[in-house]
Amino acid sequence: MLCITGNQKAQIELYNRYYHAMYNTSFRIVNNSFEAEDIMQDSFITAFSKLDTLKDKSTFGGWLKRIVINNSIHAFNKNKHLDVNLDHVMYKVEDHQGVDNQTDFTSIKAQQVLETLNHLKPNYKVVLTLNLIEGYDYEEIGDVLNISYANCRTMISRAKNSLRKKLEQLY
Template identity: 40%
Template sequence: MFQVDIIEQCKQNNRKAQLQLYNQYCDGMYIVAKRFLKDANDAEDVVQEAFIKAFSKLHQYKAEVTFGAWLKRIVVNKSIDFLKSKKQQLVELNEVHMKVVDAPKDDKWLVDDAITLDDVKLAIKKLPDKYQYVVMLYLIEGYDHQEIAEILNISEVASRTQLSRGKVKLQELLTIKSHGTRY
């Protein structure tokens, strides 16, 4: 059965097709939610809510992007909404998902070699929420400013500004102070 056929059947409330689509995407969407949330149960709840929303809004899916990309955006939005409602800190980042190491040589993301991945994780956690979300979406999830603007309901200019300020703040947090400690 082709994915388009499954989606069409899901639009008609075919429970078997919905279960098939859920099984196909649930693990990947859980990983996305877990990047944002500390607790595994919270991530599972967010994924469940995202699927409920996706199935209820499936008529709005126009196949301009893959279903997975469309669903991922719902999961990211639900995760951010959850964090905002609970005022929780963002979770520790998995080394595999860190794109800081993939930054171009002329990019301002480069940091001193003495800085460890744990230092970067800790510094991102210390960023104010508005910078933290943009940095996470840009670096970890790979969204561009237009997508970040849509997800966070801000302008593209605000996304760029918050990312730029987040970079500066992150660099400040990662700078080795004269007495040999980091913030």
């Protein structure tokens, strides 16, 4: 990979290829355009400076995305404290993967769901973004947010219920 040797053309090509996706990933977590831009820029700088540590060059996109998500969550945690430290409280939760049959969510537009997601409590927004949009599983989210698996499940379940209630109010 030419980027390892500091080839600026190669770096610009990679930057242009991944810029929008990485910005959107960061923005969904921090919900601030300027901060997302800064995080994305810092993440590219980090990635280019540590490119020699990447073992499989074909996984650059996933590796960069992980850097962006980690930096975004770090910024999020620095700016906002989670409402409840769930490590101090243990809950029994049923994980309802399905949706109530009474409400037809198939007609809800994705944009409306994303807008509604932005009105959730900040910690709910982060866990749902990581789980539903970025595809992280409970264990990965727990590692990133430094919470237990059970507490992660609890938070995601509550976040889904909160999102569901807000969407039901709209429709």
